[in-house]
Structures are given as structure tokens and as C-alpha cells.
Amino acid sequence: MKKFFLFFLILFSLGIPFVFSSRYIQLEISVEEGAEGDSADFQLVDQRKLVLREGKENFSFQGNFTLYVTPTIIEDKIFLSVDLYTLGPKVERISKELLASPGELLEYGQVKVKNDRIFRVRLSPSVWEVPKKMEWCDYSPQNPDDFYSEVSVHYTIYYMENSLADYHWLKNKDFLERVYRTHKESWRFSYPEKINYVISPCHLSQVGWDFRFHSALDPVKNSVYSVYNKDIQGIFSPFAMELLHYKYWGYAPKFIVEGLAGEKFFAHYYAKKLKENKSLCPLSSLKLSRDYRDQPMEFAFYSASSFVGFLIERYGKGEFKRFYQEVTDLTLDQVLFSIYKKSLTQLEKEWHGFLDEYSSPDWELFDVATFMLSNKRYDQSIVLLKDLLKRNSGEDKLDCLYHLTNAYFMAGRYSDAASTVLEMMEIKPENPELWNALGNNYFFDGKDSLAREAFEKALEFSPNYGDCYFKLGQLSLKQKDFKTSLFYFTKAESLSLNLLELIEANLSLGEAYDFLEKDSLKKERYKKAKEFSEMFLKNAPDNSLSYLKMGQSLLGLNQFGPAIDYLNGALFMEKSAKRLGEIYLALGRAYHKKGESAMAKSLYRRVLLEGSGKLEKEQAEEFLKALY
Structure with a gap:
């Protein structure tokens, strides 16, 4: 984690796509499979369309090969300099320079796959009209001015300083190592090289992205690329484990290698859910890599992962390894029968029966639910925790309800959160923390x-509960009862035990003094809030809340420019509905006070669209009216 550098944080938080003056070429790559020596036997098994940047080396992996392509437009022709490298163990290389008219189909060459199977590669380039905005960026992992690198046990991880990947470095590293260890222990892998893992805040312009996962593979350079920002977490793709299996066992169709890479991703649980919702993919629709890519990503991925996991669990690792090392897209049925002595239809029926009887262990569900919650995937966490609740009682039930309340709250579902708190209170009716949690959810629900x-009620059980006094002060402030609010805020401040509570108390006191038009006292409180926020920021530089509180403190001091910078920093990191409402409201206030009405209106409207608390929505509506 590098030191805080606000300029880059603001740059990333703006979400502005980078636009290039270069021209682009769209390249359609078609892969046909057939038997060696039988030209009539070839059939299209995979096809992708890539956008290539002119004059730069672009790469893409599909089938069993990586293509490096440098395109140039020469008058009405397209010149391609192409290098093709296959997967090991016997690496083939084909290098060619081609000149084509736009739309012309070029025969590039043939490469061996396995046994007597051959891939025939065809290319078709065309000039691509660049849209006004492109969600790509022009950075290079090889440039130390763009990317830093740090080494873990099995990876060299590249990331941009002060990008979200920097702030979440430890969490992401632990996740990657955890997945690697799981596969290493399962398959006894001992890969001698570290995987180069490039984590970018945006889609790098020369990478052949698989947009299903916002990730890409380059086995030749032993590299995985993933986009990681507030909205996209490509790091959770199975590509690193796909690379590992490609290195050990060579090529297999996408259905098989992706299923193998994902079979440890709680695949049976999600496949069972898909089956119950009649969304499980028929396996016949996944056999060809082209068809596999065309299916909805989650449906195909969990169907493939669960089926592969079923084969391994039911028939053993040895049989599956033989199957993997012999199978191709067009020979799947034949190889499957030769090894398992059953057709795909028969095995699919067995798999469906297995899913009908399958029940995920409680620890596994809880593990993935808390993982989803910590990564702000609230909706997925809620589904898992609700399933767990059906199975548990006593302390285990309380634990589930606690996490479910948190997930509902952060997702902005305050009524549901209040219901789960009431359910906990049936077990612990005199717990002051539960009464406070209930009050918080009612407060944000208006x-x-x-x-x-x-x-x-919470104060009856715990008379020195500072957060309760703070919220009572906010309720009084909302009702314009300023003297009572000052009493509650002062009481809360005297009981505050941590930095965040001290910040909240001083911000609220500043707001109360602002209403009472006591400027010197207002400034004193906002200055204190700023001092505590600076300390909070040093202690928690990867927490959006620290930037939000600094922005709110500066806003109270009428330092609008710096306030906007910090609030944009909070926006850059945050995705929970609850907190987004607070951030948009504060940004709206900053632009409002700055005199930029159009921007303020836009931000207030965002508050109304988010799952914000009723208080934020009421304030946004009030401020909007003042602008008309």
C-alpha cells in the first residue's frame, strides 16, 4: 500500500474514458478444427472479434495459441504483422506478414492440437470506426512509471499506484494465493514460475479482453490481465487457474478448462440454484468453445464447473486427467465415451440427479457469504445467508442474522434489515446493541x-451508549429543535471512544451551530472534525468513509474545491447504496454552495436514485426545490 496521493485518486474517480487519436482495426479470428490430412472434415469451433490499435502490438489468446498482431492501414489496405505461438509442450511458431482488403478472409495457417487433430486459423480484418468515447486506457505494465510490481508466493502482481488495486492489495493477494493453494493441493501442482498478474483500473488498449470476465490470458508470457475498479472485479475470474492447467496439461475446450478452473468456486451450490430456476445450461450447448462463450456467463461457468466437479468426484481425478488430455471441441462425445463408457446425455442425467441430492456444507455457505459481503456483493451475500438461516438455530442463527442485517443495511434495504434485527431480539430482547441497530434502520428508513x-430503549439498558445520543441529536436537528440536538451531540462527544464517533459528533455540532448562526462555534467544530478526519485517513487510507468524512469537514469550512476532491475519492472507492447516497448528497451541497447549480441538481437526483436513507433523500428533495 503506497502513500496517499490524491491527484491520481481523483483522476480514477472521475471515470473518464481515455480517447486515442490512433486508428483501429477490427480483426475476426476464426478457428476451425479437423483431422490431419482431411480438408473436408473442418468445422468452425471458435470465433472472436478483436479491436486492434494501429501501429501497436496487440495480443489475444484463443484455441491453443496466442496471436501477437501489429496492424497498419496503408491507403485502402490493411497490413498485418502476425506472430502465432501455440501452447506447450511442443511450442509451434508461425510468423507472417499479410496485406488484405477490408473484409477479406485470410488463410493464416494450421497448428497441431492433440492426437491427429488440427486447428485451421483464418483472419479477416476491417477498419473500425472509433466511437466518440472508448472505455480503454493507454498504459503499459512494462513501464515502471505506469505500474508497480510486488511479489507474493506464486505471483508477481502489477498494479497502478493509488488505483483501487493498490488500496486492496492485501485482500486481492490473499484471494489469489488462496485459490492457487486450493488447486495446488488438489492436483499436486508445483509450478516453478510465478504468474505475472496485471491488475488494471481500466481496459488496456492492446489486450485481447474476454469481456465475460474482464480478463485476458497470455500463456506465452505467463500472464493474466484483469480489470479491477469499483464496478468491475475481474480478479475473481478463473483465468489464473486456467493458465496453470494450460501449462501443465495443455489445451482443452473452453467448456472443460474453464469448468476445471472453476470447480472449487462453490460450483455445485450455484448450479443447483440454476437448476431450480430452470437456467442450467444443456451440456450440448457448451461443447464448442464458440457456443460456450455465447451463453450467459454465469449460467455457462457454473454449469461447466459443477459438471467437471461431478466427474472428478464421481469417477476420480485420474480418469478426468486422461479425458482432459485427449479431448478437443469436436471429439468431446467420442473421448467422453471412451473413458467413462457413458454418453454425454447419460452423464448429464447422473449429474442432474447428483444436484438434486446435493446440499452445501454450512461452513462453505457461510464462508462464501462473508466473502461476498466483504467484497460488497450484497445481493449475492443476502441469497446465501437466507439459505443458511433455513438450516440454523441458536447462536449459529444469530450469527447469520447479524451478517444478513449488515448486508441488507449496506444494500439500502432498511426495512428488511429492521426485520432481521427484530428476529434477533426474540433471542436477546435486552441487548442494547440490537436496539441501537433497530433504531439505525428505522432512522435511515425515515x-x-x-x-x-x-x-x-437502548439507553435504558446502556445509559452511556454514545451512538444513541448522536442519533437522537440528528433526529432533534431534523425537527429544528437545535437546543436539544446540541445537548445530545455534546453528550455523544463526551462518550465517544473512537475517531469516527468523534468526527460524527463534531460534524453534527457544526451543523447545529450553523442553523443557530453561531459562526465561530461552527468553524471550531468543523476544524475539530477535520483534525480527527486527518487522523482517521492516516489510519484507514483504503476506507471510503475516511474520504467522505474529510470531504464533509472541508465542506463545513467552505473549502469547496478540496472537499470535492476528497468526496470524489470516496466515490471512487464506494459502491454500497447506503454510503453512495451520503457521498452524492455532500457533493451536491459542495457544488450548490460553489454556485454550480446544474452539477448540484444532477447529484441531488443521484441521491434520489440510490438506495439512500430517507434522511438523505428528504434533504436532496429540499435542496433541489431551493434550486428551482
Whole structure:
């Protein structure tokens, strides 16, 4: 984790795509499979369309080969300098320079796959009209000014300083190592080289991305590329494990290698869900790599992963390894029968029966649910925790309800969160933390009287509960009862035990003094909030809340430019509905006070669209009215 450097954080938070002046070429790559010496036997098994940047070396992996292509437009022709490298163990290389008219189909060459099977590669280039905005960027992992690198046990990880991958470095490294160890222990792999893992905040312009996972493979350079930002987490793709299996066992169709890479990703649980929802992919629709890519990503991935996992668990690793090393797209049925003595249809029926009887272990469900929650995948976490609740009672049930409440709250589903708190209170009716949690959910859901009752009840059980006084102060402030709000905020400040509580208390006191038009006291409180926020930021530089609080403190001091910078930093990191509402509201206030009405209106409207609390929405509506 590098030191905080706000300029780059702001740059990434703006979400502005980078646009290049270069021209682009669209290249269609077709892969046909056939038997050696039988030209009539070839059939299309894979096809991709790539956008290549003119004058630069672009790469793409499909089939069993990596293509490196440098295109140039010469008048009405397209010149391609192409190098092709196959997977090992016997690496083939084909280098050619081709001149083609746009749309012309070029025979590039043939490469061996396995046994007597051959891939025939065809290329068809065309000039591509660049849209006004492109969601790509022009950085290079080989340039130390662009990317830093750090080494873990099995990876060399490349990332941009102050990108989200930098701030989440430890979490991402631990995830990658955990997945690697799982496969290493399962298959006794001991790969001598470290995998080069490039984590970029945007789609690098010369990479042949698989947009299903926002990731890419380059086995020749032992590299995986993934996009990682607030909205896209390509790091959770199976590509690193695909690379590992390609290195050990060579090529297999996408259905098989991706299924093998994903069979440890809780595949049976998700496949069973798909089956119950009648969304499980028929295996016949996954056999050809082209067809596999055309299926909805999650349906195909979990169907393939679960089926491969079923084969391994039911028939053993040795049989599956033989199958993997012999199978191609067009020989899947034949090889499957020769090894398992059953047709794909028969095995598919067995697999469906297996899923009907399958029940995920509780620890596995809880593990993946908390993993999803920690990575802000709230909807997925909620589904898993609700399934767990059906199975558990006592302390285990309380644990599930606690995490489910948190997931509902961060997703902005305050009514559902309140319901889970009430369910916990049936077991622990005198717990002040539960009464406070209930009050918080009522507060953000706009149920002020119920919130007040819950906070007062919490104080009966714990008279020095600072957060309850703070929320009671906010309720009083909302009702324009400034003297009462000052009493509650001052009481909360005297009881605050951590930096965040001290920040919140001083921000609220500053707001109350602002309403009372006591400028010197207001500034004093916002200055204190800023001082505590600076300390919080040093302690938690990867937490969006630290940037939000710094932005709110600066906003209270009328330092609009710096406030906007920090609030954009919070926006860059955050994706929870609850917190996004707070950030957009604060940004709207900053632009409003700065006199930029159009931007303020846009941000206030965003508050109304997010799963924000009722308080933020009411304030946004009030501020919007003031602008008309």
C-alpha cells in the first residue's frame, strides 16, 4: 500500500474514458478444427472479434495459441504483422506478414492440437470506426512509471499506484494465493514460475479482453490481465487457474478448462440454484468453445464447473486427467465415451440427479457469504445467508442474522434489515446493541418516532451508549429543535471512544451551530472534525468513509474545491447504496454552495436514485426545490 496521493485518486474517480487519436482495426479470428490430412472434415469451433490499435502490438489468446498482431492501414489496405505461438509442450511458431482488403478472409495457417487433430486459423480484418468515447486506457505494465510490481508466493502482481488495486492489495493477494493453494493441493501442482498478474483500473488498449470476465490470458508470457475498479472485479475470474492447467496439461475446450478452473468456486451450490430456476445450461450447448462463450456467463461457468466437479468426484481425478488430455471441441462425445463408457446425455442425467441430492456444507455457505459481503456483493451475500438461516438455530442463527442485517443495511434495504434485527431480539430482547441497530434502520428508513423509541430503549439498558445520543441529536436537528440536538451531540462527544464517533459528533455540532448562526462555534467544530478526519485517513487510507468524512469537514469550512476532491475519492472507492447516497448528497451541497447549480441538481437526483436513507433523500428533495 503506497502513500496517499490524491491527484491520481481523483483522476480514477472521475471515470473518464481515455480517447486515442490512433486508428483501429477490427480483426475476426476464426478457428476451425479437423483431422490431419482431411480438408473436408473442418468445422468452425471458435470465433472472436478483436479491436486492434494501429501501429501497436496487440495480443489475444484463443484455441491453443496466442496471436501477437501489429496492424497498419496503408491507403485502402490493411497490413498485418502476425506472430502465432501455440501452447506447450511442443511450442509451434508461425510468423507472417499479410496485406488484405477490408473484409477479406485470410488463410493464416494450421497448428497441431492433440492426437491427429488440427486447428485451421483464418483472419479477416476491417477498419473500425472509433466511437466518440472508448472505455480503454493507454498504459503499459512494462513501464515502471505506469505500474508497480510486488511479489507474493506464486505471483508477481502489477498494479497502478493509488488505483483501487493498490488500496486492496492485501485482500486481492490473499484471494489469489488462496485459490492457487486450493488447486495446488488438489492436483499436486508445483509450478516453478510465478504468474505475472496485471491488475488494471481500466481496459488496456492492446489486450485481447474476454469481456465475460474482464480478463485476458497470455500463456506465452505467463500472464493474466484483469480489470479491477469499483464496478468491475475481474480478479475473481478463473483465468489464473486456467493458465496453470494450460501449462501443465495443455489445451482443452473452453467448456472443460474453464469448468476445471472453476470447480472449487462453490460450483455445485450455484448450479443447483440454476437448476431450480430452470437456467442450467444443456451440456450440448457448451461443447464448442464458440457456443460456450455465447451463453450467459454465469449460467455457462457454473454449469461447466459443477459438471467437471461431478466427474472428478464421481469417477476420480485420474480418469478426468486422461479425458482432459485427449479431448478437443469436436471429439468431446467420442473421448467422453471412451473413458467413462457413458454418453454425454447419460452423464448429464447422473449429474442432474447428483444436484438434486446435493446440499452445501454450512461452513462453505457461510464462508462464501462473508466473502461476498466483504467484497460488497450484497445481493449475492443476502441469497446465501437466507439459505443458511433455513438450516440454523441458536447462536449459529444469530450469527447469520447479524451478517444478513449488515448486508441488507449496506444494500439500502432498511426495512428488511429492521426485520432481521427484530428476529434477533426474540433471542436477546435486552441487548442494547440490537436496539441501537433497530433504531439505525428505522432512522435511515425515515421512521423517526420508531427510531427515537428504539434509541431510548437502548439507553435504558446502556445509559452511556454514545451512538444513541448522536442519533437522537440528528433526529432533534431534523425537527429544528437545535437546543436539544446540541445537548445530545455534546453528550455523544463526551462518550465517544473512537475517531469516527468523534468526527460524527463534531460534524453534527457544526451543523447545529450553523442553523443557530453561531459562526465561530461552527468553524471550531468543523476544524475539530477535520483534525480527527486527518487522523482517521492516516489510519484507514483504503476506507471510503475516511474520504467522505474529510470531504464533509472541508465542506463545513467552505473549502469547496478540496472537499470535492476528497468526496470524489470516496466515490471512487464506494459502491454500497447506503454510503453512495451520503457521498452524492455532500457533493451536491459542495457544488450548490460553489454556485454550480446544474452539477448540484444532477447529484441531488443521484441521491434520489440510490438506495439512500430517507434522511438523505428528504434533504436532496429540499435542496433541489431551493434550486428551482
